[in-house]
Amino acid sequence: MxxxxxxxxxxxxxxxTENAARESWQQTYREFGLELPAGLWARMRGRHDGELLAADDLGERLGRAMTAQELDHRRALKSELAHAQPxxxxxxxxxxxxxxxxxxxxxxxxxxxxxxxxxxxxxxxxxxxxxxxxxxxxxxxxxxxxxxxxxxxxxxxxxxxxxxxxxxxxxxxxxxxxxxxxxxxxxxxxxxxxxxxxxxxxxxxxxxxxxxxxxxxxxxxxxxxxxxxxx
CATH class of the missing domain: 3.40.50.1000 (HAD superfamily/HAD-like)
Structure with a gap:
């Protein structure tokens, strides 16, 4: 060849940036007294709709949909963590x-x-x-x-x-x-x-x-x- x-x-x-994304969701779940399921993260990795999967899962656990403010907070946290990565x-x-x-x-x-x-x-x-x-x-x-x-x-x-x-x-x-x-x-x-x-x-x-x-x-x-x- x-x-x-x-x-x-x-x-x-x-x-x-993958660990930045995972950590941002871990922190978001913990703010509600929950843990990000390992199986969910495994399904999210490498997918363009990973945020939707996590938001839907967290919403089901909370009994309500995540608000726009909560989603924006998670995205800002991910960006902050990712920009520290070499x-x-x-x-x-x-x-x-x-x-x-x-x-x-x-x-x-x-x-x-x-x-x-x-x-x-x-x-x-x-x-x-x-x-x-x-x-x-x-x-x-x-x-x-x-x-x-x-x-x-x-x-x-x-x-x-x-x-x-x-x-x-x-x-x-x-x-x-x-x-x-x-x-x-x-x-x-x-x-x-x-x-x-x-x-x-x-x-x-x-x-x-x-x-x-x-x-x-x-x-x-x-x-x-x-x-x-x-x-």
Whole structure:
């Protein structure tokens, strides 16, 4: 395989905004004397409608819908916590190496463009991405493959020359459905899912952080996969 394109998720992969989101909901639940159910968080991760799932669950427990003020308070808390988060380990190095080799780099996220773009600029990595595809587009969101297919179209590349990086099960599902080789990088927020061997069954590889990867190691990984498939 000639590797010419890298496709990155954002939340939980480039920056640990996933833990910021989880903590914001934990604090919100605790304000009402409740605990965020672990199973609910596992269902929320990587989904564009995660807020709706949590708001509906909390509303059922309270016996009333969350107010607009309560939802705004939760969002502000998430934003405050997220803006304190740095790049995750290995991100800067892998982006720099890919740029140095002239690879195409795109970001594919279920989040809103305003959220993703502001954090990419804050973290100083926006210039690495030739395309930024977000959940604002009128396309089915992850776990559907449409956002990834749109990114491939923007870059003018084929799926078999690209590798996607994802930290959530819906993200891996979307990448695989787009015929991409996918590397799962489950962070601390996905510890429970990562403990289940079947959670990322669709991924070609599962690694603890991007720090353990280089372009050479990626090419070796997928060359080996293609050789074993051909045999």
């Amino acid at each position: 000639t590797l010419d394109t890298l496709l990155f998720d954002f939340d939980g992969l480039i920056c640990d 790049l995750l380990p290995g991100v800067a190095e892998l982006l720099g190496e890919a740029d140095g080799r002239g690879l195409g780099i795109a970001l594919v996220s279920s989040a809103a463009s305003s959220w993703v773009e502001s954090h990419l600029r804050r973290l100083g990595v926006r210039e690495h991405f030739r395309a930024v595809v977000t959940g604002d587009l009128p396309l089915p969101n992850k776990p559907a493959p449409d956002l990834y297919l749109h990114a491939l179209g923007e870059l003018g590349v084929r799926a078999d020359t690209a590798v996607a990086f994802e930290d959530s099960v819906p993200g891996v599902t979307a990448a695989v459905a787009a015929s991409l080789r996918c590397v799962a990088v489950p962070g601390a927020a996905a510890a429970a899912a990562a403990a289940d061997p079947s959670a990322f069954a669709g991924a070609a590889a599962v690694v603890p952080t991007l720090e353990s990867l280089s372009l050479d190691s990626l090419e070796r990984l997928f060359d080996d996969e293609f050789r074993s498939t051909a045999a």
